[in-house]
Amino acid sequence: MNAPIPSEAAASIAAVERDTGLAKDTLRVWERRYGFPAPARDANGERLYPPEQVEKLRLIRRLIDHGKRPARVVGASIEELVAMLDECLCPQAGAAGREDGLLELVRLHRSAELAVALRQALMKQGLQRFVADTVAPLAAAVGEAWMRGEVDVPEEHLFTEQVQNVLRGAIGAHATHEGRPRVLLTTFPEEEHVLGLLMAEAMLVPEGVACLSLGTRTPLADIRSAALGGGFDIVGLSFSVAYPARQAIDGLLELRALLPDTIAIWAGGAAVRDKHKRLPGIRVVGGLDDTLAALRDWRAEHP
Amino acid sequence: MNAPIPSEAAASIAAVERDTGLAKDTLRVWERRYGFPAPARDANGERLYPPEQVEKLRLIRRLIDHGKRPARVVGASIEELVAMLDECLCPQAGAAGREDGLLELVRLHRSAELAVALRQALMKQGLQRFVADTVAPLAAAVGEAWMRGEVDVPEEHLFTEQVQNVLRGAIGAHATHEGRPRVLLTTFPEEEHVLGLLMAEAMLVPEGVACLSLGTRTPLADIRSAALGGGFDIVGLSFSVAYPARQAIDGLLELRALLPDTIAIWAGGAAVRDKHKRLPGIRVVGGLDDTLAALRDWRAEHP
DNA sequence: AAATCAGTTTGTCCAGGACAAACGACAAAA
DNA sequence: TTTTGTCGTTTGTCCTGGACAAACTGATTT
Numbered sequence: 327m328n329a330p331i332p333s334e335a336a337a338s339i340a341a342v343e344r345d346t347g348l349a350k351d352t353l354r355v356w357e358r359r360y361g362f363p364a365p366a367r368d369a370n371g372e373r374l375y376p377p378e379q380v381e382k383l384r385l386i387r388r389l390i391d392h393g394k395r396p397a398r399v400v401g402a403s404i405e406e407l408v409a410m411l412d413e414c415l416c417p418q419a420g421a422a423g424r425e426d427g428l429l430e431l432v433r434l435h436r437s438a439e440l441a442v443a444l445r446q447a448l449m450k451q452g453l454q455r456f457v458a459d460t461v462a463p464l465a466a467a468v469g470e471a472w473m474r475g476e477v478d479v480p481e482e483h484l485f486t487e488q489v490q491n492v493l494r495g496a497i498g499a500h501a502t503h504e505g506r507p508r509v510l511l512t513t514f515p516e517e518e519h520v521l522g523l524l525m526a527e528a529m530l531v532p533e534g535v536a537c538l539s540l541g542t543r544t545p546l547a548d549i550r551s552a553a554l555g556g557g558f559d560i561v562g563l564s565f566s567v568a569y570p571a572r573q574a575i576d577g578l579l580e581l582r583a584l585l586p587d588t589i590a591i592w593a594g595g596a597a598v599r600d601k602h603k604r605l606p607g608i609r610v611v612g613g614l615d616d617t618l619a620a621l622r623d624w625r626a627e628h629p
Numbered sequence: 630m631n632a633p634i635p636s637e638a639a640a641s642i643a644a645v646e647r648d649t650g651l652a653k654d655t656l657r658v659w660e661r662r663y664g665f666p667a668p669a670r671d672a673n674g675e676r677l678y679p680p681e682q683v684e685k686l687r688l689i690r691r692l693i694d695h696g697k698r699p700a701r702v703v704g705a706s707i708e709e710l711v712a713m714l715d716e717c718l719c720p721q722a723g724a725a726g727r728e729d730g731l732l733e734l735v736r737l738h739r740s741a742e743l744a745v746a747l748r749q750a751l752m753k754q755g756l757q758r759f760v761a762d763t764v765a766p767l768a769a770a771v772g773e774a775w776m777r778g779e780v781d782v783p784e785e786h787l788f789t790e791q792v793q794n795v796l797r798g799a800i801g802a803h804a805t806h807e808g809r810p811r812v813l814l815t816t817f818p819e820e821e822h823v824l825g826l827l828m829a830e831a832m833l834v835p836e837g838v839a840c841l842s843l844g845t846r847t848p849l850a851d852i853r854s855a856a857l858g859g860g861f862d863i864v865g866l867s868f869s870v871a872y873p874a875r876q877a878i879d880g881l882l883e884l885r886a887l888l889p890d891t892i893a894i895w896a897g898g899a900a901v902r903d904k905h906k907r908l909p910g911i912r913v914v915g916g917l918d919d920t921l922a923a924l925r926d927w928r929a930e931h932p
Numbered sequence: 933a934a935a936t937c938a939g940t941t942t943g944t945c946c947a948g949g950a951c952a953a954a955c956g957a958c959a960a961a962a
Numbered sequence: 963t964t965t966t967g968t969c970g971t972t973t974g975t976c977c978t979g980g981a982c983a984a985a986c987t988g989a990t991t992t
Contacts, residue, residue, distance in 0.1 A: 338975095338976090339975095339976075340975075340976090344818055344819070345818075345848065349943080349944075350975095350976085351943070351944060351945075352942090352943060352944080354976095354977085354978090355942080355943070355944085356942095358978095358979085359941095359942085370950090370951070370952075370976085370977095371950095371951095371976085371977070372951095372975090372976060372977080373976085373977090395941075395942085395986075395987095396941080396942070396943095397940095397941070397942085435855070435858055435859055437806075437841050437859075438806035438807075438839075441801075441804065441806070442804075442806075445801075478851060478854075479847060479848055479851040480843050480847060480851045480852075480854065480855040483815070483843040483844045483846075483847060484841070484843055486844060487842050487843065487844045490793075490797060491797045491800065491801045492801065494793060494794045494797040494798060495797060495798035495801045495802070497794065498744075498748075498794045498795065498798045499798070501744065503740075503741035503744070503745075504741075512786070515647055515648075516647070536741075538740050538787070539790050540783050540786040540787055540790060541786045541789060541790045543786075544782060544783060544786060545648065545782055548781060548782040548783045549783075551781075551783065552738070552783040555738055556738055556740075572984090572985075641944095641945090642944090642945075643944075643945090652974080652975075653944095653945085654974070654975060654976080655973090655974060655975080657945095657946080657947085657948095658973080658974070658975085659973095661947090661948080662972095662973085673945085673981095673982070673983075674945085674946070674981095674982095675944090675945060675946080675982095676945085676946090698955075698956095698972075698973085699972080699973070699974095700971095700972070700973085875953090875954075
């Protein structure tokens with residue numbers, strides 16, 4: 327799976343920023359403060375990061391996304407980092423484990439079989455159960471394996487693509503444009519993950535909800551104008567694990583202030599879980615099944 | 630459509646980088662050299678960009694993506710910039726104009742009607758003609774209107790989402806996993822636009838090609854390992870207008886060196902058009918119909 | 933349990949200098 | 963005419979080292 331790479335002995339600071347998601351300023355200040363990373367320099371004095379340091383930075387990034395603090399992880403060895411990752415993940419280990427070997431198909435690049443298996447599961451379970459019982463656990467398992475470094479970029483991309491193909495096809499087949507409520511789905515500009523949105527849409531569409539997804543990365547002001555201009559009843563936002571909780575809360579409160587009270591705001595995803603108290607006027611959706619509960623509540627209040 | 634925005638009088642340098650795609654370093658050095666932008670400062674001495682300067686920066690960004698150089702555009706007034714944009718776009722104006730008012734549906738947020746109209750066109754024309762005659766001109770028209778500032782973020786997102794829904798559904802319905810050649814589709818890490826890939830996939834799948842799309846933003850080394858591990862015959866890359874030509878060429882040549890000669894590389898999109906001479910060993914695909922020509926050529930050489 | 937507060941950690945911003953890659957224009961060679 | 967080479971200019975990115983506010987930690991009080 328990982329054939330050795332002949333060229334590319336070292337990466338520039340821009341390449342490391344792209345590959346790890348750590349800002350150039352952050353990389354430089356870590357070097358100054360912690361002595362890591364410790365890149366070589368080229369003839370012009372510019373940083374050259376060896377691949378193993380980039381790999382370690384990737385591990386560190388994942389740990390920080392899960393709440394660890396830099397001082398605790400930057401000094402650690404690779405083995406210690408892997409051990410910390412295991413510790414992070416054990417609590418959730420029960421959730422995975424029984425997704426029918428689909429994860430194996432992802433890991434082995436069996437894309438054709440994965441596509442077939444996903445479609446079969448969809449047919450057997452129906453869209454909502456398929457999303458809640460198959461796609462969501464599988465996405466969690468892939469995310470977890472990604473954290474551990476057991477899947478790499480193409481495997482994760484492959485998984486996302488195949489799931490998108492299946493879900494978008496199924497959502498398109500429902501095609502309800504007339505129902506109520508009217509829901510606008512999107513993410514904030516820093517959030518790139520699209521699967522959360524698609525899963526939410528797939529849960530809502532079979533209930534006769536008129537969903538419109540704008541995809542990812544919509545600026546706040548544009549969310550507002552789209553919501554007002556389109557006559558929507560609800561704006562739904564999705565946040566992945568990696569999204570900073572503080573930023574999510576600030577953004578949501580700002581959006582709440584930008585929208586009239588007649589438009590509800592629903593927020594879902596790991597970054598806002600259990601943040602209900604700090605989000606007055608916003609419905610925190612705890613999971614996919616809670617989406618349906620939220621829908622029931624809304625309909626009870628809007629007869 | 631653009632209701633006035635109450636809050637947000639000014640944006641931080643990080644927000645401007647996100648909204649315009651211009652790096653923080655670039656924004657500072659323009660200020661130093663050209664005197665524009667000229668942001669205010671907050672109590673802490675940090676830059677605060679007023680909205681109209683951000684808007685002007687967006688115009689400038691688009692002009693630079695189309696080949697203009699900063700010194701020529703940074704000093705100009707908004708009116709002059711708009712005039713330059715018109716000049717840039719007139720040559721292509723003939724291409725748009727007859728896409729059945731679909732552009733109007735995008736502009737007016739008539740998402741439901743847009744979805745219906747797209748599906749109707751797909752049924753009427755078949756997948757390949759639908760892509761080449763409807764989606765591609767419409768995408769060009771949206772890109773052009775985006776350049777002129779006539780559509781904004783939510784409208785462009787809406788368009789992309791609806792087209793993705795239709796295309797992915799249609800592609801999934803074909804579901805050929807056994808054919809030849811086997812084609813791996815993706816983009817380089819800096820490229821985010823996914824429609825080019827989907828259109829290529831939609832052209833190839835009806836021909837019995839086994840396509841696998843990894844989506845956007847795959848690192849070079851991962852493209853290599855995926856191509857080798859999956860037994861692919863062809864790797865297809867897509868580049869949008871905004872992609873720097875030099876970077877595309879360097880990346881393609883590097884990838885060419887990473888892959889055995891038995892695996893062909895196809896490159897398509899505005900950034901590589903007419904760059905055939907500088908890309909030995911790479912098939913430059915000039916347009917969607919040329920994709921089919923490339924496929925015929927490949928099949929002629931691999932009986 | 934929840935709120936307050938001091939101390940520490942940490943990411944982002946700033947200034948101004950440097951340099952190589954990319955560009956434009958013009959001249960020489962095919 | 964087209965291609966190739968040269969040279970000055972433009973332009974984006976990188977560098978150093980300092981500063982500061984926001985976020986977090988943990989002890990203390992309500």
